[in-house]
Amino acid sequence: xxxxxxxxxxxxxxxxxxxIGFADEQDAFVEGTAEVGAHYxxxxxxxxxxxxxxxxxxxxxxxxxxxxxxxxxxxNTLYNINLDYRDxxxxxxxxxxxxxxxxxxxxxxxxxxxxxxxxxxxxMNGKAGGKQVYNTNNDPMGRYFMEYExxxxxxxxxxxxxxxxxxxLGMSDQRRSGYKQTMTLDHCAFCHVESNAQRVxxxxxxxxxxxxxxxxxxxxxxxxxxxxxxxxxxxPNHQWKSARHPVNGNPMDFPTRQQxxxxxxxxxxxxxxxxxxxxxxxKVDLKRAGTLKGSYTxxxxxxxxxxxxxxxxxxxxxxxxxxxxxxxxxxxxxxxxTKVDDAFIxxxxxxxxDLVSGNLNFDWNRISSANRKVYQGDLNLGWRVxxxxxxxxxxxxxxxxxxxxxxxxxxxxxxENNVGTNELxxxxxxxxxxxxxxxxxxxxxxxxxKGNYNxxxxxxxxxxxFMNPTAMCENSLRGTxxxxxxxxxxxxFQRQRFGNGTNQATQSHKATGRASYQISxxxxxxxxxxxxxxxxxEMNIYEYNRxxxxxxxxxxxxxxxNLLFTLGWTYNKVTSNANMCVPIFDG
Amino acid sequence: xxxxxxxxxxxxSPLLLLGGLVFCLVLSTGALAQAxxxxxxxxxxxxxxxxxxAELLQxxxxxxxxxxxxxxxxxxEACHGPGAAHAESEDPEDIFLPTAEMGNDGTDLCLDCHxxxxxxxxxxxxxxxxxxxxxxxxxxxxxxxSRALLNGTEEDVCFTCxxxxxGKFQLPSHHPVREGFMTCSSCHDVHGNQFQxxxxxxxxxxxxxxxxxxxxxxxxxxxxxVMEDCMICHDVHGxxxxxxxxxxxxxxxxxxxxPHFHSILTGADGDYGVDSRVSDADPNYSGLSGTSHPDSMKxxxxxxxxxxxxxxxxxxxxxxxxxxxxxALNR
Numbered sequence: 028x029x030x031x032x033x034x035x036x037x038x039x040x041x042x043x044x045x046x047i048g049f050a051d052e053q054d055a056f057v058e059g060t061a062e063v064g065a066h067y068x069x070x071x072x073x074x075x076x077x078x079x080x081x082x083x084x085x086x087x088x089x090x091x092x093x094x095x096x097x098x099x100x101x102x103n104t105l106y107n108i109n110l111d112y113r114d115x116x117x118x119x120x121x122x123x124x125x126x127x128x129x130x131x132x133x134x135x136x137x138x139x140x141x142x143x144x145x146x147x148x149x150x151m152n153g154k155a156g157g158k159q160v161y162n163t164n165n166d167p168m169g170r171y172f173m174e175y176e177x178x179x180x181x182x183x184x185x186x187x188x189x190x191x192x193x194x195x196l197g198m199s200d201q202r203r204s205g206y207k208q209t210m211t212l213d214h215c216a217f218c219h220v221e222s223n224a225q226r227v228x229x230x231x232x233x234x235x236x237x238x239x240x241x242x243x244x245x246x247x248x249x250x251x252x253x254x255x256x257x258x259x260x261x262x263p264n265h266q267w268k269s270a271r272h273p274v275n276g277n278p279m280d281f282p283t284r285q286q287x288x289x290x291x292x293x294x295x296x297x298x299x300x301x302x303x304x305x306x307x308x309x310k311v312d313l314k315r316a317g318t319l320k321g322s323y324t325x326x327x328x329x330x331x332x333x334x335x336x337x338x339x340x341x342x343x344x345x346x347x348x349x350x351x352x353x354x355x356x357x358x359x360x361x362x363x364x365t366k367v368d369d370a371f372i373x374x375x376x377x378x379x380x381d382l383v384s385g386n387l388n389f390d391w392n393r394i395s396s397a398n399r400k401v402y403q404g405d406l407n408l409g410w411r412v413x414x415x416x417x418x419x420x421x422x423x424x425x426x427x428x429x430x431x432x433x434x435x436x437x438x439x440x441x442x443e444n445n446v447g448t449n450e451l452x453x454x455x456x457x458x459x460x461x462x463x464x465x466x467x468x469x470x471x472x473x474x475x476x477k478g479n480y481n482x483x484x485x486x487x488x489x490x491x492x493f494m495n496p497t498a499m500c501e502n503s504l505r506g507t508x509x510x511x512x513x514x515x516x517x518x519x520f521q522r523q524r525f526g527n528g529t530n531q532a533t534q535s536h537k538a539t540g541r542a543s544y545q546i547s548x549x550x551x552x553x554x555x556x557x558x559x560x561x562x563x564x565e566m567n568i569y570e571y572n573r574x575x576x577x578x579x580x581x582x583x584x585x586x587x588x589n590l591l592f593t594l595g596w597t598y599n600k601v602t603s604n605a606n607m608c609v610p611i612f613d614g
Numbered sequence: 615x616x617x618x619x620x621x622x623x624x625x626x627s628p629l630l631l632l633g634g635l636v637f638c639l640v641l642s643t644g645a646l647a648q649a650x651x652x653x654x655x656x657x658x659x660x661x662x663x664x665x666x667x668a669e670l671l672q673x674x675x676x677x678x679x680x681x682x683x684x685x686x687x688x689x690x691e692a693c694h695g696p697g698a699a700h701a702e703s704e705d706p707e708d709i710f711l712p713t714a715e716m717g718n719d720g721t722d723l724c725l726d727c728h729x730x731x732x733x734x735x736x737x738x739x740x741x742x743x744x745x746x747x748x749x750x751x752x753x754x755x756x757x758x759x760s761r762a763l764l765n766g767t768e769e770d771v772c773f774t775c776x777x778x779x780x781g782k783f784q785l786p787s788h789h790p791v792r793e794g795f796m797t798c799s800s801c802h803d804v805h806g807n808q809f810q811x812x813x814x815x816x817x818x819x820x821x822x823x824x825x826x827x828x829x830x831x832x833x834x835x836x837x838x839x840v841m842e843d844c845m846i847c848h849d850v851h852g853x854x855x856x857x858x859x860x861x862x863x864x865x866x867x868x869x870x871x872x873p874h875f876h877s878i879l880t881g882a883d884g885d886y887g888v889d890s891r892v893s894d895a896d897p898n899y900s901g902l903s904g905t906s907h908p909d910s911m912k913x914x915x916x917x918x919x920x921x922x923x924x925x926x927x928x929x930x931x932x933x934x935x936x937x938x939x940x941x942a943l944n945r
Contacts, residue, residue, distance in 0.1 A: 056672070058759065079786075080793045098759040100672060107761070111794065119794065123761075127679050139795045144856060150917040153910035155879035160914045175795070175825075187681040191729050201825065212922040212944040214934050220921055231827045239730040246730035256827035267934065285934050294945045297828050298930055304816075308734050308808070318737045322808050326816060330832055333930050337832045339816055343808035347737035352717060359738050361808065363816070370834045377936045389939050393834060397841035407743045411717070417745040469744060493842050495870040530846065530860075530869035541777060555777040571869065579781050597781030599854075603861060605869040 057099030059108075064092040066113070082116045082140040083172070090114045103127045116140050116174055131183045138176040143207055145169035151220050159217040166208070166224040173205040173227060192240035203229040209295040214285060215268040225295060226260040246310040254304075258297035266291040283379045299331040317348030324363075337367040337397060353412075359405040367395035400428045415473035420466075427461040427493075462490040478544035487535040492563065498528025499568055526568030530605065532561035537575075550584040572604040652696035656689035659697060662704070663690075672758040683727055693723055693754075719747035732805045739806025751804070768797045772804075782852035789850065789858070800825075801850075819844055833928030835941045839870070840927050867919045877915035 067089045070078065095110040109121040119137040147169075151162035179199045186192030209225040212218060237250040270288035308322035326339040341363030349355050370393040377387040407421040464487070471481040536559065543553035559575035579597035586592070656676070660668060670676045670690065678688040691697050695710035702708075712720025721742075725733060736742055741750075753765040764771050769791060773780035783792050790796050798804070801821050803814040815821035822844045823830045829840065839846040847866055848858045855862040864873070920926050925943045932940030 079788075080790045080795070096759075102671075103677065105672065105674070105677065107759070125674055125677070127677055129679060129682070131674075137795060139790060139793065141790070146918065146921060148921065150913040151921060153914035155876065155911045158876060158879065158911075160911075185682050187679075190683050190686070191727060191731065192682075193731065203828075210921060210924045212924075212934070218922070229828060231825075233824075237731070239734075241729045246734060248730045248734045254827070256830065258828065270934075284936055286932055286936050286940060287934060292931075292945075294931060295925065296929070296931055298831055298833060298928075300827065300830050302830070308730075310730065310734055310737075312729070320735065320738060320808075322734075324808075324816060328830060328832060330930070333834055335832045335834065341809065341816065345735075345738040345808070347742075355743075357738055357743055359808075363809075367832045372834070372932070372940055374932075374936050374940060389936050391939055393836075395832065395841065396836055396838040397832065409743055409745055411745070419744055421743065471745060493839070493846065495838070498870050499872045528870040528872075530866075539778070541775065543774075553777065557778050577778050577781065579777055581777065595781075595784075597778070597784060599781065599785065601860075603865070603869070605865075 055099065055101045057097060059095065059097035059099075061096075062092075062094040066090050066092055079142055080139055081142070082114050083142060083170075084116070084140075100125075129185050129187075131181075133179075133181045135179045136177070138174060140205075141173045141175060143171035143173060143205075145171055146208060146210075146222065148210075148220060148222055161217050161219050163219070163221045165222060169208055169222075169224065171206050171208050171224070173203050173207070176202040176204070186240055190241040191246070193238070195235070195237040197233075197235035197237070199231075199233040199235075201231045203227060203231075209263060211265040211267075211294050213265070213267050215271055219268070221265065223263060225263050227258070228260040229256070229258045229297065231256045244312045244314075246312070248306075248308045250306050252302075252304045254302040256301065257299045260297075262293045262296045264291050265294050283375070284377060286375055296332065298333070300328060301331070302326060302328040315349075317346060320345040320347075333370070335368045335370060337365060337395070339363065339365050353410060355409040357405070357407040357409075359403075361403040362401065364400045365397050367397045369394055394431045396429065396431055398430050402426045402428075415479075417471040419469040419471075422467075423463065423465040425461075425463040425465075427459075427463075429459045429461075431459075459491055459493075459496075461492055464488045474542070474544055478542065480540070480542035483537075483539040485535070485537045487532070487537075489531070489533050489535075492529060492531035492533060494527045494529035494531065494566070496527045499526040527566050528568070528571075528605070529563060529566065530571060530573070530603070531563065532571070532573070533563045533565045535559070535561045549586065550582075552580070552582050554578070554580045569606050570604070572602075574602045576600045652698050653687060653691050654697040654701040656691070658701050659690040662701075666755045669756050669758045670754065673754075673763060675754065675763075686727065692727070693720070713749065718745060719749040721747045721749075724748045732803070735803075735806030735808055737806075738808070739804075741804060742806065768799060772798045779851050782849070785852035785854055787854070787856050787858050788852035817843075822850070829927040831928050834930045835925075835932065835943060836928050837926055837943060863918045863920060864916050871919075874915050877912050879911045 068078075068081065070083070090113065093110065093112045095108065097108040098106075100106055104124065104126045106124045107121070109119070111119040117139050119135070121133070121135045123131070123133040125131040147167075148162040148164050151160055153160045177200065179197070181195060181197040183193055183195040186194060205227050206224045207227055209223055211221045211223075213221065232255050234253045235250065236252075237248070239246075239248040241247070267287060267290055270285045304324070304326035306322065306324045308320065311319040313319060320343075322341075322343045324339070324341040324343075327336060328339075329336045341361065343359070343361045345357070345359040347355065347357045372391050372393055374389045374391075377389055379386055403423065403425040405421065405423050407419065410418045410420075412418050465485065466487075467483070467485045469481060469483040471479065473479045537557070538559070539555065539557045541553070541555040543551065545551045555578070557575065557577040559573075561571075561573040561575075563571040577597065577599045579595070581596075582592075582594040584592050656671065660671075675692070676689065678692075680688065682688075683692075686692060687696075693710075693712055697709060700706075700709035712723045716722060725736065728736075749765075751765055751771045752763045753760070754763060757763050757765070760766075769780075782788065791798070799814075801814055801824075807814060809816050810818055810821070813821045815824065819841070831841075844850070847860060849860045850858060853859060855866070859866050861869075923943045925931075925945060929943055929945060931945045933942035933944045935942060
């Protein structure tokens with residue numbers, strides 16, 4: 028915080044310096060606009076439903092608005108000042124200065140309020156036989172919001188005698204403060220959900236350095252970034268009650284099925300973390316032979332609370348060439364690897380005292396689902412087929428090689444080949460290789476001198492997309508229980524199934540059209556239509572479909588220089604089908 | 615006039631004294647040295663084109679110093695070439711007009727100076743592949759007050775083509791772009807990025823984590839789609855469902871997960887009586903009796919999964935159930 032205040036003071040001093048400097052100049056100029064106004068809003072019911080970014084605390088009174096845009100300078104220096112003030116929590120300020128294009132600095136400060144959900148938990152009351160769900164709301168007047176406050180500063184110094192040479196230093200400081208609703212789930216005899224207000228005091232600070240320049244045919248760029256994230260709010264604690272059996276209420280039975288019981292522990296803990304990244308790129312201008320580009324990136328992210336780290340290493344290579352004055356070919360290849368530390372999860376033995384059918388060990392070694400090797404190739408051909416007409420065809424092939432689709436390895440699951448025996452087997456890692464083929468065609472054309480249109484079609488074929496391989500993993504257990512069959516509750520039989528699930532398509536078609544036309548010098552119209560159809564019929568239990576239809580129409584007309592009307596209409600329809608919930612209705 | 619890098623470097627200039635290597639590299643660019651006499655200077659251009667050029671001089675393009683782009687012309691003639699002949703004859707044929715004489719609105723000319731930094735990846739970018747030119751978004755003349763010389767506000771420029779995205783920002787849940795607290799470039803690198811097509815960051819997830827670091831982890835207990843791609847669950851430009859979800863809960867969850875079997879139990883809700891064995895032990899459960907509803911457990915289990923699984927983006931803290939192996943993400 029102290030660093031940011033220091034930087035803010037520096038900005039004010041810089042502005043004073045700029046003002047004094049400009050006052051002495053004979054050829055100083057300044058131009059700009061100023062707007063003043065006021066707004067008043069009133070709400071009833073729950074304002075969060077429609078006012079996601081309205082500062083509700085500032086709507087009680089008439090609020091003054093002010094917008095100021097100034098641009099000025101001299102022969103050697105340019106500056107801009109932009110202010111947008113709506114209320115004390117909703118404001119933006121920008122200041123930029125550029126001295127003979129040698130030294131430039133940009134500073135931005137802004138804040139706004141984001142209203143968050145309030146869940147009354149009214150639905151969380153239910154009882155079925157001995158099973159019961161109950162809730163406690165400790166903040167019934169819930170008012171949850173996050174105030175975003177961001178400062179960003181960049182200082183750039185051009186390197187003399189080097190084409191496009193520059194050193195840049197940047198700093199960004201984002202603060203998120205307010206209150207959010209957090210909940211705890213407590214398995215005592217019942218499921219007890221308890222809601223509380225939790226203070227949020229998070230800060231993300233990013234330091235950046237960037238150096239670039241061109242020497243002859245070689246253009247170089249290196250940038251470095253360090254990100255630190257902390258949450259200074261206290262982690263809340265909750266007292267988990269003594270676990271009991273949900274049916275017979277026996278206090279001595281259930282604790283051995285729970286990892287913890289009758290204890291006060293933290294929950295909703297935010298993981299402080301940092302990230303370090305290096306990125307180096309080089310581009311070689313081969314003139315008529317094209318442009319060659321390569322880059323290498325390394326990032327490391329660390330979770331302060333656990334020490335778990337992730338590493339990302341990537342190499343990219345690209346080549347672009349004009350095959351003829353009207354035809355352009357681009358080829359790209361990208362390979363990267365993400366590695367996240369494993370974590371061993373040491374759990375209490377399940378039903379530890381039951382040495383006949385219990386005392387099961389559920390310990391597991393967590394292998395991150397983020398681990399992967401990715402290889403991606405792109406080919407793109409652009410062709411100017413006529414005056415004002417351009418055709419583009421592109422093809423992408425991507426392989427995502429994951430050692431584990433979901434976080435898992437030596438994870439114990441019920442054996443699908445041995446249902447009814449209640450055996451636990453070690454499920455090998457859900458290794459998965461996703462292969463994506465994508466073809467894209469796009470045609471752009473002018474409509475005489477007054478308009479233009481384009482058409483785009485994309486087809487994507489995915490083999491083994493990201494999915495949950497254990498979306499349905501139910502063993503039979505009581506599937507042959509005649510008592511349940513006798514009272515018509517056939518749902519237990521329906522549970523005897525094992526399947527994967529996803530909302531990712533194996534085949535996707537998407538077509539988009541857009542057109543703009545100038546009806547008169549002061550009136551223009553444009554419209555668009557997007558149609559998409561996603562399908563996955565390669566899962567073993569159900570089929571997933573998603574269809575999208577989005578048309579839109581916009582009209583722009585300016586009867587005079589000072590009067591402008593715009594009218595827009597957009598319709599968005601998305602239909603999804605994932606018919607995997609059948610057991611609900613059987614019940 | 616042929617396209618060229620317009621250079622004012624005369625033989626014997628200080629640049630060539632930097633050494634043989636630099637000398638060779640400069641020559642390898644194909645820069646064609648023009649005698650300074652061929653250049654008229656911006657002041658000469660202004661004599662006739664005061665309407666167009668005066669404001670140009672109030673931009674970074676008009677304020678470059680001699681040493682910034684060694685060997686290259688600055689001012690009007692940086693793009694339009696040596697103007698002495700044109701100033702003499704006033705014949706349009708004697709001046710280079712990039713938009714008319716070069717393909718793609720003269721983008722290649724811009725890239726002669728803007729070679730690296732933001733534009734390092736331009737040639738391989740989706741925009742370049744779609745024949746989008748610099749002038750599709752930027753306006754060099756009569757535009758001095760615009761930040762980055764954009765042809766309008768950032769949103770105006772982007773939404774000219776991306777109309778469906780503009781429509782999505784009008785939906786009830788959206789990022790605060792139309793409120794003015796974010797811009798398209800908050801997430802997108804429109805000049806190209808080697809990883810995503812135009813998303814800013816190593817993966818699309820990293821673009822989101824710039825502002826949502828609390829979900830970065832890496833966590834002990836993960837939710838796999840969070841590690842895969844935020845857009846599996848979220849429609850980041852706008853959605854009808856709250857929190858930018860592609861669908862409301864529980865339907866978004868049920869696309870990959872089967873519901874708890876409790877949701878199919880015929881039950882009761884409301885002011886029902888609580889089992890005395892428990893209510894005796896805990897006053898929170900006491901004093902309830904009365905109505906019931908057979909759908910109660912459906913409402914409990916099939917309304918909002920994150921009421922219990924609140925740490926849906928990942929957690930370092932194990933959940934209570936041993937058979938769930940601590941990974942239920944409800945703590």
